[in-house]
Amino acid sequence: MIQDEHLDNRNILSEEAIHLIVQDFGRYQDPIPQAVVKYLVDGGDDSVLQQLQSRYMPWPDERSMQSHNWPPAPSYELRSQMLHCLTTQDIEFYYRLTRTYAVEAENLQWYRPLSLDWLSLFLFFLVDFGRVTFSLEQPLALPPAITAHLIESLLLRVGEPADRLARLVFLADIQQADPQQCAVCRAAWIGASLPEFSAHSLKHQPVIQAALTHTALEQRVHALDMLTLCQMSPVPFASLLVDRATANSKIERAAALSILQRDSIAMTPLVQAKAQSGKAPERAHAARLLLDLAGVGTRVFLEEHLQVEQTASVRDAIEQVLIDLATLNAPEAEITLSPLPTVALEAPLPRSAYEAIHAVLMQLYESAQATYEAHQYQQYPDVPLPQPPSPEFVDRVYHCLQFGTATECLAIAPIYHRLAHLQAATQFRQLLQIPELEVIHVVRWLLLLQLLSIESQVLSSPCKTIPQGIHWKESEINTDLQRWCQQRQPDSSLRYLTSGFEALGIPGETIAWKMLTWEEFPFWSWGDRASGEYFAEHLSILDTLFELGPFPQVYFTHEQSARRQLFRILALLPTLPVRFILPLWDIALNGVQAEMPLAQRCLDHRPGTQERLHQLVAHSDPAIQLTVIQWLTHLKDHTAISPFQAALRRQPTSTVRDALLRALEKLGASIDEFLDRSQLLQEAQVGLQKGIPKALSWFAFDALPPVHWQDTAAPVAPEILTWFVVQSYQQKNPEPSPVLRQYIKLWNETDRQQFGQIVLESWIHQDTQAKSAIKEKGILSVAGACGGAAMVLVINHYLKTYFGKRLPQCLALLQMLTWSDDFAAIQLLLTIANRFRTQKIQQAAQQCVQQLAERQGWTLAELADRTIPWCGLAEDGTFVLDYGSRQFTAFLSADCKLSLSDGDGKILKALPTARKDDDSEQVKAAKQQWTATKKQLELVVSQQQARLYEALCTQRSWIFSDWEMFLHQHPVVSRLCQRLIWAVFANDSAQPIQTFRPQTNQTLVDAERNVVTVLPTAIVRLAQATVLPQELTQAWQQYWSNTQMAPLFDSWSVVYSLPAANAEITAISDFAGRSLSRHLLRQRALQRGYLPHTEEFEHGWITNYRKRFENIDLEAVLNISGDPPVSQEEFEVQIQELYFWRGCQLSLAEVPPVLLSIVWHELQAITTAVQTIPSS
Structure with missing residues (x-):
């Protein structure tokens, strides 16, 4: 490899820079690396560029390059590091560097996105694409030595126009609106982030002016974004920016506003001029713009301008801005939160607690050992054999619980790893029974069990950090923790738990992350008051969520969920802060469709909302009118009837007229006048x-x-x-x-x-x-x-x-x-x-x-x-079919089947064919009636049987007089009622005081066939063996046997008694591990009303089957190992646990006993006669 003494290095490149250049081009075979480094550092012979070019071929992927022994592609990360090390301003060095990069990439078109030119390619290497996010709020960190003026000098050296960089940034040909996907747009963002780019671009103002007046909206918005990114002063382009800030496009106005706000004082007079002399839409937008720029300082100007403004739409806009100004000027209501006790880091526990902790650790050890012995080879081949807790280990845990920091708690080896995971909730519950336990001890125990971490994760790169740290989802742990915290702080349980986090240096926002990104996270079940007080103490989180923008436009799924939770949280706050009110009104009236009703619910009960909405009914914008009409209708605001009627008399557009008439009808007002x-x-x-x-x-x-x-x-x-x-x-x-x-x-x-x-x-x-x-x-x-x-x-x-x-x-x-x-x-x-x-x-x-x-x-x-249809039947379950010369009687049997008889009472299998003396039209109508009634009857029987089964499961109640009128007197449902046993309850009684079965003669009898009389005000439910004495259940079973009639539902007599030890468990796992074919499982589940989870069923694997009980707002969820709905291949599916969901998993003790009994036996029936396999 080339040595430093072989280089002249007149540009005084640092050793680190030279080392990174050597490392970069070391991908090539000798002697190319030495020649390239010598050329870049010292200049001279450029023949190495031809060698470099000949060594590169346009293979389509890395695998092909490796198979042909060609060098791998250059590294963005490596080149970005090298460029950040540079301090030289020598243009010739950068000229050689850019030539080398361009030649190297010339035959590698697949590597250069959209075939970018040499300048864009060089800009790409200024950043590490693996670790960068393009955001207006967070400028890119680029090499400080490579400034926009240096790039301009480089352009002149190459022989290109000096405004080339400005054109690349402001006049980039945007083919896609998403900067995360558009390579041209990425190059522009990098260029705008260059040091000194703002001063450089001021020398090329015609380019910026052309961009701001471009015919395409997306091009103008891009230019505004670039001005924001380079932190350009609005003064040089004030007139154009005011035009953009009062344009029709909401996106364009928002982009221009961010630039004008850099110098609000200088921009305000120009905006006022626009409000006075612009076109009507511009004047309306200028009024809102003044609110954003000058705040309450613009009140006098707007009030004076309102006196002379004649256009209705502009007057509407000014009036709404004045209302917003009054809101801003209102005093901030103080949020009063319940006081919390001080959390002491040093929290000694008595010796009795030591014994309890030792017992808990011992039980965890026994659970871990049993799990290890049963499943070592299947699940935990790398986990060592669990060892019993030594006295030293117990002492260490005991000390950490009293005095340990978060780091010290986490430093202790995981307590029996995953082996004791299933028993963690049980032992956690035992630990909470220590009377002297404080919140600091609970948080330390969560850390010891590694159910809580101190790591953080960024919600969105340009926004603030929201830590992620809660790892548990087990409802048993949540239920126990919730109960324990609420016993100590009923209204501030979440804040109380958070105080323990913060005492150990764990951010208080830790809880927020899971609540924001998981709409069903168990912490929501702690109650609205607890959630509202918690977020009232962390309002900065809500500021972050407002910055994200509308959730349909947010790219990342977890941010969409977080933005959606914003409105849920705002509705829970004890008092709505003033700074959130104006954004909420903007979203409620002008936001995206998915967010408008959410924002409206936050404002529904705020003082002054209805009065403002009444004024907006007469607004000049039909879109706002429609929104307000729907909003007031949702509020059931009968005082809005008069404004609605007045708006109708003004002859609105047909769409608004229709909405007003619908609203009046829903509010109970007459529309005969119209x-x-x-x-x-x-x-x-x-x-x-x-x-x-x-x-x-x-x-x-x-x-x-x-x-x-x-x-x-x-x-x-x-x-x-x-x-x-x-x-x-x-x-x-x-x-x-x-x-x-x-x-x-x-x-x-x-x-x-x-x-x-x-x-x-x-x-x-x-x-x-x-x-x-x-x-x-x-x-x-x-x-x-x-x-x-x-x-x-x-x-x-x-x-x-x-x-x-x-x-x-x-x-x-x-x-x-x-x-x-x-x-x-x-x-x-x-x-x-x-x-x-x-x-x-x-x-x-x-x-x-x-x-x-x-x-x-x-x-x-x-x-x-x-509203149960009678299917055309009389009270006795009959109807007549008329052929003109003769008639036939249809009657309903005990099993809800239709039969036919002629005038002599003879049973017919079907309607006879017409005779010559029959009326053809009546025959045709009779046959149509017969066919339609049979179809409708089949549907009604199916519907009502399903309703009665749910009533049995949920123990729905009727007042006897209502039951008599709507069920017992109904020609179809009465026959279903006759195949069921009914129980009579006093107002507060848990046990029935009577049971009966309806007879075909409308009388009610008990199991001994004695006639029963029921008070009209008594409560009636379907009888189920779980709530009946055993002898009474046996008596009714004997009754059914004697009558040789089968009850409508077999499950009326099933009983499952929940063991006391399982009361706090949140799932039925008695049948976990059983497996059966995917098609058999689906068939059995569907027969019993369990449907595949809809989202998974339509878009991916089925992971559970669900059965909803609407009357009690409860859902039974049966988890399975997974089933792809698009595959026809037969294979085994493993049954997992079944739990009950109502916002969170319920403990089995919270499930109504009858429902638990029936569901347990349904699950048993689904998994009957199947093979049991080891869990994996």
């Missing part, structure tokens, strides 16, 4: 003047059936029918508008159902035959306002067929059903809301059902009971 049937035809004719939209060219308007008005029997004009379809398409909302529903209610019922059915079937045909009809989903609102029971069967089939392929269409159909008055439609929504294999569809149905219940003023359970 309906005029006499003007409907004229309105339709005007609306159709532009013709049928091209998007509806497939719709057969000529095939629409005739419709008549109910009161006059006069036909509805075809123009009106066509206009309703076209108008609904234009509104793009599958929920029918109030006006549409009110008019359609005036139609003949049979006509309107036929009309709606044709619209629905036409849309579905177009959607399934063509690529999609989702853009025409608005016409579904017509079907929703018209359709009857027939459409439910069509929609149910569509949902079952296309749930995984056409999600937006499925959601649109659910929205359509929300406003249907048909009981069958409501029951379908209830069924999907309770259990459906796709989570998004289930959640959408839950929202629809909630809206239905709120509209009627019922609970969800009452809605389900009151």
Whole structure:
């Protein structure tokens, strides 16, 4: 290798720099490295460049290069280190260096992103790409010797224009908007970060002016970002920057604002001038800009300008800014937190605690030894045999618990490694029973068990650091710790735990990291008060989250989750700090769609919110009007009715008018004032003047059936029918508008159902035959306002067929059903809301059902009971089919099957064929009725059987009078009730005071066949053996045997008694380790209502099956080893634990006993007759 004495080194390069150059080019075979180093350091003969070029070939990857014995690619990290060591300003040296880099890369096009030129390539080597993040808030750390002026001199040496660097930075041809992916943009960011670049670019102002006036928005935003990055003063480009800061694009305005704020005082007069003389949109944006630049100091100017401003949109903007200024000027409310005890680092424990600690360590040892002996070769081949805790080891742990630092606690070897992991929670619980234990001892024990670390992780590179340190997810540990902390500090349990962290030098934000990035982390279960006080003490975290930007635009998943939690936290704070109020209003009115309702919930109950919203109803911007209307409707603010009516009288746009009418109806106000049937035809004719939209060219308007008005029997004009379809398409909302529903209610019922059915079937045909009809989903609102029971069967089939392929269409159909008055439609929504294999569809149905219940003023359970379809049956379960000359009677059997009999009582297998004396039209209608009733009955029986099974599991209660009216008197459900045992409870009784079974004659009898009388106010539940005395269960089992009738559910008699030792355990692991084929598991799980976890089922491996019990907001989760849904290969899947989830894992003692019993036996049935294999 070349020696230093062989180099003249007139540029006085440091030894480190020369060493790094040698290391860089040492990739080549001799004599190229020596020649390259000699050429770079001393200059002279450049023939080595030809040798260098001949040695490089354009192989596509490193593996190919190695197989052909070619040198590996240069290292960004190595070259960046070398360039940072340079101090020389010799242009000739840099000329030789850039020539060498360019020649080396000339034949390696795959290495040079987008074939960058020599300058961009050189800029790339200034940074280590493996350790750099491009961010406006955090400029790049570049070599201090390589300045923008040096690059300018280098450009002149090469013979290129002096403004070449400025053009590369400001006029970069942005092909992609994401700077993390665009190589050209990366080069620009590096150039703008060069030392002295701001002064250099001022010599080339025409380039910056051209960039700021570019026709493309993304180019202008890029130029503004570069000005921010190089910390350019706004003064030289003040006029252009004010133009950009008052432009239409919100992104452009935000980018320009960050530059103007560098010199707010100088920029304020220019912005005031724009507010007075700019175009109307510019004047409106200038008012908001003045708020950001001058704050409360701009109040006088805006108040004076408001007196002379005539344009409504500008006046609206100024008025809103003045309201914001008043908010800023309001005194900050003091956040009062509960006092916490002082944490002492030296916390001696009595000798009795020593004995308890020794016992805990001994139990951990025994658990570790048992695990080691059972699974050494499968799981822990490298873990040594556990040794019993020596007295020295116990002493060391005892000392650490009393006096140890975090580092000292972590320095102790892991207590039996992973071997005792399953028993850690049990021993942790025992340790918490030491009476003298303080929070400092608890935190030290977490460190000793390595459940807590003192490492940190950055939430986002340009933002502040949020430490990550909590490693446990075991709900048993969380439950015990939560209970222990809440006993000592009921309202400040999280702050109390944090005080122990901080006493040991662990940042208080440690807890925040997991809460922010894991929405189901157990700490959320500590309660809203505890979470609110904790974050009130760490408001800087919220500042960080505001800086991240809207979560749909955040790149990293953990940052998206953290940003989403921002609004959850703000709603929990004891008092909302003033500095967060204006950003919240901006997001609530002008933010991205996903964040607007979250910000609104934070402001809902703040004083003055409703009054401000009432003013905004009359805002000149329709987008803000729509947002405010939805917001006030959500608040159920009846005082908004008057502003809504006043806005309607001002003749708003059609979209705003529709929203206002919907809002008035939801608030219970009459909309008759805004309906005029006499003007409907004229309105339709005007609306159709532009013709049928091209998007509806497939719709057969000529095939629409005739419709008549109910009161006059006069036909509805075809123009009106066509206009309703076209108008609904234009509104793009599958929920029918109030006006549409009110008019359609005036139609003949049979006509309107036929009309709606044709619209629905036409849309579905177009959607399934063509690529999609989702853009025409608005016409579904017509079907929703018209359709009857027939459409439910069509929609149910569509949902079952296309749930995984056409999600937006499925959601649109659910929205359509929300406003249907048909009981069958409501029951379908209830069924999907309770259990459906796709989570998004289930959640959408839950929202629809909630809206239905709120509209009627019922609970969800009452809605389900009151809307069970009768399927056309009379109270005795019969209906008549008329052929004209003869009649047939359909009747419902005890097992809910339909049978037929003729006039003489003879049982028929099917409807007979028509005779000559029969009325053909009546025969046709009878057969249609028979077919439709059978289909609807099958669906109703399935739905109600599932509801009753959930009622058995969750022990849902009915008031007897309601049970009698809605279940026992129902022709279908009464037959299901007859196959069940019911229990009667007094108000607070845990044991039933009576049990009964309904008879076919409507009487109620007990197990001894004695007639039972129940008080109307008594509580009724489905009987289950877990809550019945054993002798009573046996009596009912004998009853079923004597009647030779099978109960509807076998699980009514199963019993599982939770052992007292397992009360605090959070999972059923009795069947863990069993395995069965993936297809058999799926079949058995689906039969019992356990659905694959939706996200995994659609996008990846199935890791668990879930069964939700909506009545008690609880979910049973069965974990499995994994099952890829796209694979057809058969293989064994291993059963893991089953736990119950309600925001966090519940202990088994918290699960209702009946539910626990039934689920335990369901799990047993799923895993019955399967092989047990060793756990791995």
